[in-house]
Amino acid sequence: MLFNDFKKAYEEDQSKIDAAISRVLESGWYILGQEVENFETAFAGYLGAGQAIGVGNGLEALQIALLAIGLKPGDEVITTSRSAVATALSITAAGGTPVFADTDEYFHLDPALIEAKITPKTKAIIPVHLYGQACDLDKIMEIANKHGLTVIEDCAQAHGAEYKGKKVGTFGAFGCFSFYPTKNLGAFGDGGAIVTNDDQLAVKCRMLRNYGQTNRYEHEIYGLNSRLDEIQAAILSVRLPNLDKNNNRRSTLAALYRQELAGVTEIKLPLERPGAKHVYHLFVVETARRDDLQSFLKGKDIPTLIHYPIPIHRQASFFEYNQISLPKTEVATAHILSLPIHPELSTQDILTVCSNIKTFFAHDK
Numbered sequence: 001m002l003f004n005d006f007k008k009a010y011e012e013d014q015s016k017i018d019a020a021i022s023r024v025l026e027s028g029w030y031i032l033g034q035e036v037e038n039f040e041t042a043f044a045g046y047l048g049a050g051q052a053i054g055v056g057n058g059l060e061a062l063q064i065a066l067l068a069i070g071l072k073p074g075d076e077v078i079t080t081s082r083s084a085v086a087t088a089l090s091i092t093a094a095g096g097t098p099v100f101a102d103t104d105e106y107f108h109l110d111p112a113l114i115e116a117k118i119t120p121k122t123k124a125i126i127p128v129h130l131y132g133q134a135c136d137l138d139k140i141m142e143i144a145n146k147h148g149l150t151v152i153e154d155c156a157q158a159h160g161a162e163y164k165g166k167k168v169g170t171f172g173a174f175g176c177f178s179f180y181p182t183k184n185l186g187a188f189g190d191g192g193a194i195v196t197n198d199d200q201l202a203v204k205c206r207m208l209r210n211y212g213q214t215n216r217y218e219h220e221i222y223g224l225n226s227r228l229d230e231i232q233a234a235i236l237s238v239r240l241p242n243l244d245k246n247n248n249r250r251s252t253l254a255a256l257y258r259q260e261l262a263g264v265t266e267i268k269l270p271l272e273r274p275g276a277k278h279v280y281h282l283f284v285v286e287t288a289r290r291d292d293l294q295s296f297l298k299g300k301d302i303p304t305l306i307h308y309p310i311p312i313h314r315q316a317s318f319f320e321y322n323q324i325s326l327p328k329t330e331v332a333t334a335h336i337l338s339l340p341i342h343p344e345l346s347t348q349d350i351l352t353v354c355s356n357i358k359t360f361f362a363h364d365k
């Protein structure tokens with residue numbers, strides 16, 4: 001069993017993917033061309049967003065969004081420490097200062113703790129739809145509107161996830177996506193996208209991703225090199241139509257986990273937020289015996305991971321934050337375990353994981 005099975009996922013669409021790659025190679029145009037435009041249109045259409053802008057990766061999608069709103073050194077951005085380090089790196093890369101608030105019972109930025117972190121320097125909030133489930137967007141948007149703050153949704157783990165019937169990424173000023181191969185919509189390399197309904201901000205993002213360029217060799221602002229390439233865009237266009245099917249498969253596997261593990265009192269199953277459609281990028285359980293369970297499963301060739309073993313505020317690179325206290329984040333970090341849930345897994349695979357978990361907790365004895 002693999003935690004992610006990229007080869008199997010490729011084989012399922014091999015002829016279409018091979019054809020898409022050949023088409024690009026034969027076109028003679030490899031960066032920011034028709035394939036990127038086509039994918040941008042399709043992805044924006046899928047989400048119900050005004051525009052999508054293809055960029056190099058998820059980190060730079062967030063960084064470009066922050067630069068587009070004119071973030072300056074000293075400006076503060078409120079976010080969560082329970083995320084991939086890229087979330088906070090995007091803020092420092094854009095010259096800002098991350099401010100971490102603790103999480104709620106769904107592992108997300110807790111809206112009840114945001115207002116206490118707002119200062120005159122606060123410019124934006126980055127909620128992370130961690131593990132594939134929407135944050136409490138009603139409350140977050142309400143706070144942001146009340147204080148005149150920009151919301152930039154980190155949707156790197158939540159392609160297709162919904163909140164009250166609307167796709168995540170379309171609530172804030174920007175939705176930022178990663179197409180890293182592990183993601184629910186993954187490329188065969190790095191890739192990312194920003195979505196927005198604001199045409200002016202979209203123009204700025206397009207400039208920022210390409211050296212701050214307006215017309216060829218005319219650079220109006222400082223920018224980055226963060227361009228989605230034609231091959232990745234062509235592959236993503238093949239894969240986008242399968243996203244809902246794959247997300248549904250993940251939900252089916254999640255339901256099976258819930259059914260099989262319901263009686264295992266030592267395991268806490270992930271909560272589903274009312275009104276949210278979870279796309280199960282990850283299936284994260286909690287248990288006090290996490291490390292022992294992980295080693296036991298490893299011994300049975302069952303791969304698991306911890307997302308994430310060190311919260312951002314405890315990383316060596318974020319040493320200025322190492323002493324702050326985020327109790328919920330810290331407790332959860334010691335207990336969480338991500339069980340395999342990619343769409344290529346079989347029902348039998350999930351049953352095998354569950355029966356081993358039950359054996360570990362001696363439920364079968």
Ligand SMILES: Cc1ncc(COP(=O)(O)O)c(C=O)c1O
Nearest residue numbers: 057058059084086087156178180
């Ligand atoms: C929540 C979150 N934000 C941002 C990123 C950054 O995406 P990328 O790896 O494409 O830069 C990731 C991916 O690891 C992520 O999981």
